[in-house]
Amino acid sequence: MLFQTINGKMGLNKKNGESEVAGMAATIKDIAKLAGVSPGTVSRVLANKTGFFSEPTGEKVRAAAAELGYQKNTAAAELVTQQSNVVAAIVNSTKTNFASPIIEGIQAEAHRHDLNVIILYAGDDDSEQQRRALTTVIERPVRSILLLSVDLAAENLALLQNSRIPFCFLSISFDEIQVPYITSDDWQVGYQATQTLLKLGHQNIGLAGVDSDFHTGRQRVAGYRQAMQEAGITIQPKWIQLGNYSYDAGQTAMQAYGADSGLTAIIGGSDMAAVGVLNAARNLGYRVPTDLSILAIDGTEICELVQPALSSISQNFYEMGVAGVQQLCAPGELPQKITPIKLVERDSLQRNS
Amino acid sequence: MLFQTINGKMGLNKKNGESEVAGMAATIKDIAKLAGVSPGTVSRVLANKTGFFSEPTGEKVRAAAAELGYQKNTAAAELVTQQSNVVAAIVNSTKTNFASPIIEGIQAEAHRHDLNVIILYAGDDDSEQQRRALTTVIERPVRSILLLSVDLAAENLALLQNSRIPFCFLSISFDEIQVPYITSDDWQVGYQATQTLLKLGHQNIGLAGVDSDFHTGRQRVAGYRQAMQEAGITIQPKWIQLGNYSYDAGQTAMQAYGADSGLTAIIGGSDMAAVGVLNAARNLGYRVPTDLSILAIDGTEICELVQPALSSISQNFYEMGVAGVQQLCAPGELPQKITPIKLVERDSLQRNS
DNA sequence: AGAGGCATTGCAAACGTTTGTGTAAAGTGC
DNA sequence: GCACTTTACACAAACGTTTGCAATGCCTCT
Incomplete structure (x- = not known):
């Protein structure tokens, strides 16, 4: 009774008679045959559409599925449900x-x-x-x-x-x-980073490794400029060393500043850039933070790996992730959104006397 | 001629008449209708099965596809091709x-x-x-x-x-x-790391942050033990500080060693663990590498981010990745495979006088 | 006892492809 | 001008699901 071999229309180039012979994955039809019900019913019990099948059938189907080691083909399902x-x-x-x-x-x-x-x-x-x-x-x-x-x-x-x-x-x-x-808000990132340093009494502040080819970088530079301007400081051109946010960018920026840069503080365009600045600065003879304060942007874990640990303007990346999927789950919201930033103090900043 | 409206059997719950009305993505059938050919033919020209269609038809189809902004539904294709x-x-x-x-x-x-x-x-x-x-x-x-x-x-x-x-x-x-x-070969990793330190004259060598719950960690410990034994050194129990390879594991290991550990060299179970050891050691008053040599295992980029840059037994992770897909593309090979390791010297090792 | 309702299940279409087979029309050789 | 091959295409089945609808049988109410 269970092993009846009624198997619908026979394929022309592939006989699907005994499907547990080789490695072919079990399908809903195999379960149907084993349990002696129709594929539709199997689909319903597996999807747990309660009210559409009796408990005995449910059991039979689940048992058959387990025996066959059934794995759903989600791609096929998505094809018909269109989602x-x-x-x-x-x-x-x-x-x-x-x-x-x-x-x-x-x-x-x-x-x-x-x-x-x-x-x-x-x-x-x-x-x-x-x-x-x-x-x-x-x-x-x-x-x-x-x-x-x-x-x-x-x-x-x-x-x-x-x-x-x-x-x-x-x-x-x-x-x-x-x-x-x-x-x-990248403008705020640049602005608040600069403000932080200004409040500590720094005047000659460098900005290292940001990429002004894109909006993000341009905004950071703009925030930096604005803060400096409000403080009445004229920015020397060489204080802004562009780059691609990388470790190398930080290093080359610092090397461009040189050993007698006159800078007392530097903002790293990213954590990586800040570490590059840090290491290059040390090689140039700076002591951090005694001679030179460094402020990183991003606030990822590398800030805590180096010594001294880098203070940072930290972004809330985790929150960005959750906001992203929320945005896509509840559309209709306004398409641009801002996640907050905050200053995290570690050991790389010092008041400029 | 082109816009004939023969459209097969009509669906019962969804009329597919004009499919460019709403946002419904264009299918192969839409192209077929637009170009005035059969879906099969469309499939063949899009798959570029040359020899199965004439150039004029090919052009018509490609034009129609472009006009409709067609995007293939790979899931559907994979369903029939079974791969x-x-x-x-x-x-x-x-x-x-x-x-x-x-x-x-x-x-x-x-x-x-x-x-x-x-x-x-x-x-x-x-x-x-x-x-x-x-x-x-x-x-x-x-x-x-x-x-x-x-x-x-x-x-x-x-x-x-x-x-x-x-x-x-x-x-x-x-x-x-x-x-x-x-x-x-994790045994070799442990063995060669230890050998490296032994050759530099170290005798009291710690192993910090490896996880002996799994095979990998056990092997590293075994390699370490073997090398020490061959050198005739008896390992003090506290020299081996287990952990989960993390930065924290490295730190706690180092704290367990303490300020007067008697160790002159430490192997970090991973790069992260080594950095943890490095920072904790500094806080305990060690100078690296003068007082204490540190050798990392893995050789990722963080080794170069900290100061001093950490020497490491480096694994070839990139190679692992390519070997992995090769293995899966050409099956039948033996199922276990070993990628090479090598010592990369940076600045964290010093001869023990 | 017949009508209506409900629970349970089977049937078949549909999703968007690929591809084997069938078949006209066109081309080739004699 | 006839048999034969080739070219170019249409047809339809199949992949593994979901789901609206139809069908069956049983229960309940009157």
């Missing part, structure tokens, strides 16, 4: 390491909404790798896309917008184009 | 940070084979999060699974093996169970 519960996070593999707390935030909030998270790497500034990551997520049913500080090439942005999948940028901002993003 | 070109990497979100070079290796080699990579986070030792990550990849068509130093709970390993998806562990090893893995 997915995975959200994709695309990160650029830049050396600055704030991605991890953002992802933890995404993960936590996503699970709260019963969503699954997949992560894709999009290379550094490689538009080809971006395209690759983008198409792999667009081509399969993802519910939404989060882009962690990736600066999309124009053609890739078009691709993304064309896909009609909801998306949101994280930890990056734009002025020219109108897209949803969540990040810190 | 996928995505490989999943599952990483645990541990604070030690070697994951990134492994992923870069995976990524590079995968692209060489025209595969796409998705990454999942599996939490730290959270079997529930593991299960979640695992099922999300098992439930959809992935070609193979790489697990980066994740120690799977027993029930989750069963899940994985049951799925019949090829998998390989990276940067972790096992003795009790028989599974494919690629990692460094």
Whole structure:
């Protein structure tokens, strides 16, 4: 009775008669056959649509599923239901390491909404790798896309917008184009960093390693300029050393300042840049913080790894992650959002006498 | 002629008449209708199956696809072809940070084979999060699974093996169970680290922060013991301070050693642990490397971030990544594989006089 | 006892692809 | 001008699900 071999219309190029023979994964139909019910019923009990099946059948089906080691084919299900519960996070593999707390935030909030998270790497500034990551997520049913500080090439942005999948940028901002993003107020980041140093009596303050090619960096520089201007200090051109936020950028910035820079404080464009500044400064003979105060921007764990531990203007990356998925779960909100920043004091700042 | 409205059997609950009305993504059928050919033909030209269509038709189809902004639904395609070109990497979100070079290796080699990579986070030792990550990849068509130093709970390993998806562990090893893995020879790691220090004249050598709960850690300890024994040195129990490879583990280990430990050299179980040792040692009044040599294990970029830069027994994580996808692309090879290690000298070692 | 309701299940369409088979029309050789 | 091959395409099945609808049987009410 249980092992009846009625098996519908026979395929032409593949006979599906005995499906437990080889390694072919068990399907809902196999369960149906084993349990002696229809595939539809199996689907219903497995989806726990209570009220649509009797307890005895439920048991039979569950037993059969267990025996066959059934694993659902979600892709097939998503095909018919036309909806997915995975959200994709695309990160650029830049050396600055704030991605991890953002992802933890995404993960936590996503699970709260019963969503699954997949992560894709999009290379550094490689538009080809971006395209690759983008198409792999667009081509399969993802519910939404989060882009962690990736600066999309124009053609890739078009691709993304064309896909009609909801998306949101994280930890990056734009002025020219109108897209949803969540990040810190980068102008405030620059402004408050500078203010912090000014309040400690510093006047000659450097800004090292920020990238003014993008909005984020331009904003930080603008905040810095404004704070300096309000304090009545004229900025020497060499005080602003641009770069790409990396460790190397910090180092080369510091080397450009040189051993007799006249600076008493430096703002690192990122944690990594600040560490670069720190190490290069030491090699130039500076003692930190005695001779030179250093203030990092970001506040990731590396600040606590080096000695002296770096004080920082810290961003709330975790919060960015959760805000990102919230934004995508409850759309209709305004598309730009700001997460708070705060000063975290460690051991790299000192009052300028 | 082009806009004929023959559209097959009408659906009962959803009329698919004009599909460009709302946001519904364009399908192959829409293209077919627009170009005035059959869906099959569209599929063939889009897949570039040359020889199956004439150039004029090819052009018509491509034009229609472009006009509709067509995006392939790979999930649907994978459903019928029964094969996928995505490989999943599952990483645990541990604070030690070697994951990134492994992923870069995976990524590079995968692209060489025209595969796409998705990454999942599996939490730290959270079997529930593991299960979640695992099922999300098992439930959809992935070609193979790489697990980066994740120690799977027993029930989750069963899940994985049951799925019949090829998998390989990276940067972790096992003795009790028989599974494919690629990692460094951890015994050699411990042995060579110790040898390095012995050759520099050290005798009282500590081992800090390794986790002997797992095979990897046990092997490192065993290598250390063997090297010490060969040198005729009896290990004081407190020289071995276990931990979980973290920064904190390194710190507490060093604090356990104390200010008058008698040690002249310490092996950090990981880079992070070594940095923990370094900072704690400084706080205890040690000068590194003058009073105390420190040798890290792993050789990630943090070794170069701290001062003095930490010498290390470096693993080739990138290579692990490429070996992992190679292994899964050309199966039949022996299931365990070893990637080489090497000593990288930086500034944290000094001869013991 | 017949009508109506409800619980349980089967049936079949549909999701968006790929691909084997069938078949006209066009091309080739004699 | 006929048989034969080739070219270019359409047709339809199949992948593994979900779900609206129909069908069956039983229960309850009058």
